[in-house]
Structure formats: structure tokens, C-alpha cells
Amino acid sequence: MKKIISSIAVCSLAICALASCGSEKSAKSAKSADIAGKWSIDSLENESIEQGGIIFNDGKGSAYTDSSKMxxxxxxxxxxxxxxxxxxxxxxxxxxxxxxxxxxxxxxxxxxxxxxxxxxxxxxxxxxxxxxxxxxxxxxxxxxxxxxxxxxxxxxxxxxxxxxxxxxxNDLFDYETKDGHLTLSGNSDVMGLSTDGNSAEYKIEGDKLTIITKNGTETFTRVK
Incomplete structure (x- = not known):
């Protein structure tokens, strides 16, 4: 059972990039790209799990994990x-x-x-x-x-x-995008995320999503 229950850790990895988002906003305002969709985290390192990441849909954020080997x-x-x-x-x-x-x-x-x-x-x-x-x-x-x-x-x-x-x-947290920033709220703390309105800068180039926080950068690939 330990291996099955550890699947929740993948969801933490998938959105850990947002856990320490700073509240500072870029001086340069940018039109927010459409973040909606399913995104696989690029830095996932787990032999038991092939894929995990985030799903953004109409203001609600979900997390997913491959569970095939479980x-x-x-x-x-x-x-x-x-x-x-x-x-x-x-x-x-x-x-x-x-x-x-x-x-x-x-x-x-x-x-x-x-x-x-x-x-x-x-x-x-x-x-x-x-x-x-x-x-x-x-x-x-x-x-x-x-x-x-x-x-x-x-x-x-x-x-x-x-x-x-x-x-x-499903629907672990709420999100909002504005001027190139991603803000989380609601139940985001269940995955170790802050609920105080902190935001992270993000950008989308082709099928790549980059989330930039004061502690580093995480990249995701759109799942088609």
C-alpha cells in the first residue's frame, strides 16, 4: 500500500513550483496567455511513475499522476x-x-x-x-x-x-491569470501551496509552460 499512497507525492512535485511564489509583479505588463489545459512537469524523476502534472480548466486547478505501475x-x-x-x-x-x-x-x-x-x-x-x-x-x-x-x-x-x-x-485549488501572472487561492494549501494570493510569473511558448518564482523556474509540456 505504501507505493500506492505515495502517488500523492507526484501531485506535490507537479505544483511545487508554485509553493513559494513571491508577491512581486513584473514591471512590464503582458497579456496573459491561455494556460488552460493539461501540463506534464518536465522535472519529474520517479521510476515508478511515468508522468504527472497539473490540469488548468476554467479557474479550477487539478493534479494528475500516472498510476500504471501501481x-x-x-x-x-x-x-x-x-x-x-x-x-x-x-x-x-x-x-x-x-x-x-x-x-x-x-x-x-x-x-x-x-x-x-x-x-x-x-x-x-x-x-x-x-x-x-x-x-x-x-x-x-x-x-x-x-x-x-x-x-x-x-x-x-x-x-x-x-x-x-x-x-x-479534481479541483484542488482555484487560479486566476492576469498580466502574465498566475495567482492561486481557495484550497491550494492542501498540496503545500499558499492561499494568501501570492502569484508567480508565467509564460507559454508553443507547447512549453514556464513558471518563474523567486526560488527558481519549472517547465511543463502540454499534453495533447
Missing amino acids: FHFNDEGLVIGSDDDTATRTISKDLFKEEGKTLTIDLSGMELLIMNKLDETEGYNGTYSLDGGILYEQLSAQISGSEENTAEAVDITLIFNGDKSEMIF
Whole structure:
């Protein structure tokens, strides 16, 4: 379970560039480029995860992480990766519980995943909302800061496609762009971001997003 839960760290990496944004603004005003879209962080260094980053959409910011090596479906069931990448185990689909569009997957007698399917894809591939189970509870506790403080629902989407899977943490924070600066607010602190209106300078050149803070520069590549 440690490896699965550590996936939240990728989201921190994806938006850590904004964690120490300064409040100073550039003297030169510039028209804000459209930051909307899905962006993969270029500096991600994690052998267990191929990709992670940020999704900006209509004032809401989400974070995503590749979770393919943590879990994915095959013909036999749900494949779960080991902590050291040397072995995997498969939870047989014969042990799955299906009620309408709700899929519950047990691990050693405990509910690992409780998911609701959001599309009409055949089989177990497709898009799900993660609504309960051990994984949801521990991720929610990490995001909220404690196991006791999970009253506010955490919106997590899981996407499965063959030997690939992706986890999306929806609407983690609010954002605004103005004069070439990116300002975060709302629940941005759940990922270690400040909520006091601090901003960072940013620019977009082709498919590259550069975020510039007083502590350095992070680059992202647009995901098409």
C-alpha cells in the first residue's frame, strides 16, 4: 500500500513550483496567455511513475499522476505493483463485487477500491470516480492533513486503459491569470501551496509552460 499512497507525492512535485511564489509583479505588463489545459512537469524523476502534472480548466486547478505501475486491469483482474517493482500480484476478477455501475475490489478481506463507472466502456477499462475504500480514505487523509479531518469530499477520478491507469485529483485549488501572472487561492494549501494570493510569473511558448518564482523556474509540456 505504501507505493500506492505515495502517488500523492507526484501531485506535490507537479505544483511545487508554485509553493513559494513571491508577491512581486513584473514591471512590464503582458497579456496573459491561455494556460488552460493539461501540463506534464518536465522535472519529474520517479521510476515508478511515468508522468504527472497539473490540469488548468476554467479557474479550477487539478493534479494528475500516472498510476500504471501501481495498478491496472488485465484479463485476470486488477494487477497491483509491489513496493520494489520486483513483483506484482493480481486480485482475481472473481473476487470483484459489482452492483450496477459500482465496482468494489477487496484486498485481503478489506475494501481497497470502491469505484463508480462514469462511462459506457465495455469491460473494466474506462473512467471511474473513486468513492471509498482504503485507497480513498488514505489519500483523503493526506490531502486534508489528518485522518480525522476528511469531512470535505475529495474528488478523485481513476482512468483505466489496458496496462495504463491515471489518477486525477479534481479541483484542488482555484487560479486566476492576469498580466502574465498566475495567482492561486481557495484550497491550494492542501498540496503545500499558499492561499494568501501570492502569484508567480508565467509564460507559454508553443507547447512549453514556464513558471518563474523567486526560488527558481519549472517547465511543463502540454499534453495533447
